[in-house]
Every structure is written in C-alpha cells, then in structure tokens.
C-alpha cells in the first residue's frame with residue numbers, strides 16, 4: 274500500500290473483490306487471503322438505550338419551557354461484530370448513528386441516561402474502560418496546519434507511547450504511514466483554510482493514522498467520508514475494510530455510500546429514529562427486504578433504497594404516520610428474523626465462552642505529566658513558528674498601535690500649558706487600556722483551533738485539557754515579551770517619556786502584564802465558553818470596567834463610592850496605572866508659560882504633586898504594587914487550569 278493509493282481495477286469495476294478475497298468459510302472463521310484465521314476479538318453491544326430530558330418549548334414561551342419530556346435517542350440497540358469485519362451504520366440524518374458511536378466509545382454527555390452494556394471478547398467493559406479500548410475518529414480533522422504528516426504522527430506517538438525509544442517511535446510512525454498510504458506525503462504539510470496542504474482524503478487518513486498508533490483492536494469512525502468526493506470516499510471505505518481485514522473491528526457511520534461498496538462491508542446496520550431496523554450481512558439485507566416486500570429496483574443503489582424504506586418522512590402528518598408504520602413493520606420483522614436470532618446467539622455465545630481472551634486495551638505507555646507538557650510545547654512552538662502571518666501578527670500588533678499613538682502625540686513637552694501633564698496621563702491610559710486587547714485578539718484568532726485538538730486528544734486519553742492550556746500559555750510568553758518590548762522601545766523614546774533607562778524598564782515590565790493578562794483571560798474564558806465571539810465581548814467589557822474602576826483617571830479613586838474603591842483592588846489596572854504614574858511623574862518638574870493661561874493654571878508644576886494628589890501613598894506602595902500586579906499571572910494560570918478541568922466535564926468531544 275505504499276505510494277499513491279487507488280482502487281484495484283477489479284474493485285473499481287465491481288466493488289466486490291474484498292468480499293471475494295475475504296470470504297466467510299465456515300462459522301466465524303474468515304479467509305483473509307493470508308490463510309484461515311479465527312477472529313481474535315469480538316465486540317458485542319447489548320441493549321444500548323439513551324434518553325435525554327428536553328424542554329418542551331423555547332425559552333421565550335415560559336409555560337412550555339418549564340415543562341420537560343423524555344426523548345429516546347437510542348432504543349435497545351444490539352449488535353455483534355468480530356475482528357476482521359467492517360460494519361457500516363447507515364440511516365438518515367438524526368437517526369442516532371453518531372449518538373450510538375458516542376455511547377459505545379464512552380463519549381456521551383452526562384445530560385442523559387445511558388443504559389445497556391458493551392462487551393469485548395465476552396467481557397463486560399466498565400464505562401471508564403471504553404476510552405481505553407476504542408479509537409474514535411471524529412467527523413472533522415483536528416490537525417495542526419503547519420506540521421508535516423510525519424511530524425503530526427511523531428508528536429502523537431510521543432504523547433501516547435513516550436516510553437518507547439525514539440527509534441521505536443520512528444518505526445511505528447513509518448509502519449502506520451505505510452499502512453495508510455501516507456508515505457509519499459510524509460514531508461508535506463497538513464495545510465489549512467488559507468493555504469494548501471495535503472488533500473482532504475489524505476487528511477482523513479492522517480486522522481485515522483493518529484488513532485492506529487495506539488494499536489486499537491476496535492476503531493469507530495463517524496462519517497469519515499463526509500466532505501470528500503465520491504471517488505476519495507470510496508477509497509477511504511476500501512482502506513477501512515483493509516484495516517479491518519488485519520484482525521481489527523471497524524465500525525463506521527456513513528452517509529450515502531456508493532453502490533459498489535455494497536460488498537465491501539461485512540455487516541450493514543440501518544438505523545431509524547434511534548432503533549436498529551436491520552443489522553446483517555449485505556446479502557442478507559437484500560433477502561430480508563425482499564421478504565418484507567421491499568425490493569430494491571434494478572440499477573438502484575441498495576443503500577439509498579433501504580434507508581428510504583426505513584426513514585420517517587415528516588413532511589406531512591399523513592406521510593409521517595405511514596412511514597412510521599412501515600419503519601416499525603420492518604423493525605419488528607427484523608426482531609423476529611433468523612438474522613437477529615443468530616446475532617443474539619453470537620452475543621450469548623461470546624458471553625458464555627469459558628476461555629474468554631483478555632480485553633485488548635490500546636497501547637498506553639503514557640509519559641509523565643511534565644514530559645507530555647514538553648511534547649505539547651515543542652509541537653505548539655513548531656506549528657506557530659512556521660505560521661509567518663501568525664508570528665508577524667503577534668510581533669507587530671503592539672508596534673502598529675504604538676505608531677498610531679506616536680503619530681498622534683508626536684513629542685511630549687515639559688510645559689504644562691502645552692499639555693505636559695494631560696498628554697502623559699493620556700499615554701499611560703492608552704498603554705494600560707489598549708494592551709489587553711492585542712492579547713485578546715491573538716487568543717481569539719489562534720486558540721480555538723488548538724482547543725478543538727485538545728478536546729479530541731484529551732478524549733483519546735493522550736493528555737488533559739489543562740496541559741494543552743499550559744502549553745499554549747508557555748509558548749506565547751516569549752512572543753508577548755518581545756512584542757511588548759518592541760512596542761515600548763519605540764513609543765517610550767520616540768515621544769520622549771521620562772528619559773531614564775530604569776524607568777523605561779519599569780514601564781516595559783508594567784505594560785507587559787496587561788498584554789499577557791488580556792490573552793490569558795481570553796484563554797481562561799475559552800475554557801468554559803465555547804463561542805469565541807462571546808469571550809471577545811466579555812473580555813472587552815471586563816477591560817473597560819477595569820480601567821473605569823481601577824485607573825483613577827475618569828474619576829479619582831477617593832471620590833468613588835466605597836464599593837468601587839474595594840472593587841478597584843481586584844483590577845490589574847489599579848496597580849499598573851499607579852506604577853506608571855510613579856514611573857513617569859516621580860521627581861519630574863514642569864515649566865509653565867502662565868501668561869497665556871487663567872490664573873492658578875500653573876499651581877501643579879511638579880510630578881510629585883500629581884502622585885500625591887491623585888494616588889496618595891503610591892510612592893511607598895511601589896514594590897507592593899509590582900508584586901500584586903504580577904500576582905495576576907499565576908492567579909490566572911490557576912484559574913485556567915480550573916477552567917479546563919471544568920471543560921473536561923462540560924465538553925465531551
């Protein structure tokens with residue numbers, strides 16, 4: 274399977290070669306073309322039901338909103354698959370295919386009630402063992418755009434199998450790439466929305482390859498062909514059949530497979546309204562539907578026809594009643610059929626076996642928490658460092674903002690009558706007020722994609738979501754420091770702030786915190802709020818509130834009601850503004866050309882007067898203010914870890 278991937282001509286012609294080269298010989302013994310082999314593993318799903326409690330109406334219709342009803346999403350679903358087999362789950366939209374996979378892979382939300390059991394080799398799986406046993410490939414490919422295929426797989430292998438030597442990991446990655454025909458694109462980048470990389474089908478294969486690194490016996494795939502053209506979709510299904518043939522169980526939900534894939538599947542399950550209306554071999558399906566009186570017309574795709582026969586049409590109440598009856602009629606025929614009886618007997622047989630093989634868990638020699646963090650950090654840095662626009666954006670945003678300010682202010686004066694005091698206060702206000710926004714913009718643009726990857730990989734058991742959060746925070750620090758340093762170096766000296774190197778360093782150290790806090794706060798909120806736009810708005814409002822209450826510029830702190838005075842202690846703006854006022858105004862003397870001004874306009878002509886009148890005691894609190902300001906960073910790190918632990922509970926995948 275090295276090199277370019279294509280269907281063999283005879284497969285393209287008939288789509289039957291798999292079944293022919295992979296015949297059922299006797300009972301559960303399969304000929305894989307490499308000699309007869311007993312299935313080494315079996316998956317039995319027994320009476321899985323899932324119900325959720327839903328509100329009757331929308332929130333604006335209060336009476337119905339207060340009432341709840343119980344909705345059955347899955348209803349007593351049972352099936353049995355042996356290793357070597359690929360089972361395709363079909364059904365119209367909303368029939369419960371994804372929920373079924375979520376249920377058997379342990380990724381179902383805690384919002385409903387899940388009943389039923391899952392057995393591997395006749396041994397009952399505990400709920401907490403589901404994820405250690407099954408690999409789950411989601412519908413969307415969550416991959417880092419700037420990594421190559423080989424790098425992507427190597428980092429995943431390092432996260433999953435760190436205890437292996439580098440050499441062993443390299444071999445494993447090469448083997449998986451060969452198995453999935455990815456060797457020819459090993460050094461190509463994955464690509465993203467704004468730049469081209471490998472094709473959609475190859476990306477899907479990389480997602481599957483990431484799962485294969487842990488040697489799962491059971492692979493579940495949710496709509497792996499969605500978004501692919503029909504030829505590529507076929508190739509993916511054929512590839513999955515080949516993976517199954519190598520002694521694995523593959524269960525795949527699929528929309529509208531092409532008819533030539535009919536015989537590629539070992540088993541086909543059809544779902545409708547949460548019920549399994551049929552589950553059996555392709556030939557059995559044709560006979561079953563014919564016996565029910567629903568023949569597949571010649572030249573029609575049996576998949577489409579049988580899904581149509583079992584779907585409920587809700588376009589009118591008459592159609593709904595008629596199609597619902599038909600669906601129930603087919604489902605009960607299946608329940609009474611020999612096909613179903615045989616399948617139940619297979620489940621029973623595997624449960625009764627005296628010498629049950631062990632449960633084949635995925636390879637999981639996880640590295641320590643610190644080692645995982647190190648891999649995540651390396652991976653994130655490498656991805657960002659190749660993102661030219663991302664790096665440029667990070668480094669230049671603050672500087673561009675500094676250019677606006679410098680252009681507007683030009684050069685600070687020492688004459689009070691020429692705005693010496695007002696301009697300096699304005700610069701401090703802008704430095705503190707605006708820098709959180711640039712941090713926020715970075716996080717909103719770059720973090721959601723990483724969050725999606727973190728969600729998936731943490732569900733795969735590779736690491737915890739808070740580790741991804743920490744890796745993100747650590748990887749932005751050097752960029753943030755550099756970006757703020759470029760900004761302050763330019764602005765401070767260009768507009769002529771207090772010309773003292775130590776004061777410049779203090780100014781830089783202070784402005785650094787709001788910028789990092791802006792990004793950190795955004796990431797913390799993105800842990801518990803899914804929508805980046807809401808987080809955007811939330812952080813912007815919090816920043817506005819913070820600068821109003823904390824800066825003392827709009828209203829002096831002493832004049833504020835007591836509650837706001839207390840609240841100001843919770844804002845980083847209070848400490849940073851106090852610090853910058855001291856840094857700029859301490860021991861600075863102004864001139865005043867009083868002849869052009871009203872009498873008394875030159876009363877304030879020393880920087881120390883500004884400090885004492887506006888921020889009494891700020892001079893003595895200088896060190897304390899610094900400590901309190903910098904305390905916001907570890908506090909937000911802690912909050913972030915809590916936020917991503919909460920995310921573990923609220924987001925299932």
Ligand SMILES: Nc1ncnc2c1ncn2[C@@H]1O[C@H](COP(=O)(O)OP(=O)(O)OP(=O)(O)O)[C@@H](O)[C@H]1O
Nearest residue numbers: 325346364365366367368369370371372373382384
């Ligand atoms: N936690 C839940 N709460 C409420 N409804 C749910 C929940 N989970 C699933 N559903 C509903 O169950 C039905 C089945 O959803 P599911 O995603 O499994 O369908 P599907 O067959 O995979 O559909 P599609 O092919 O469109 O992806 C849908 O109507 C969905 O809205």
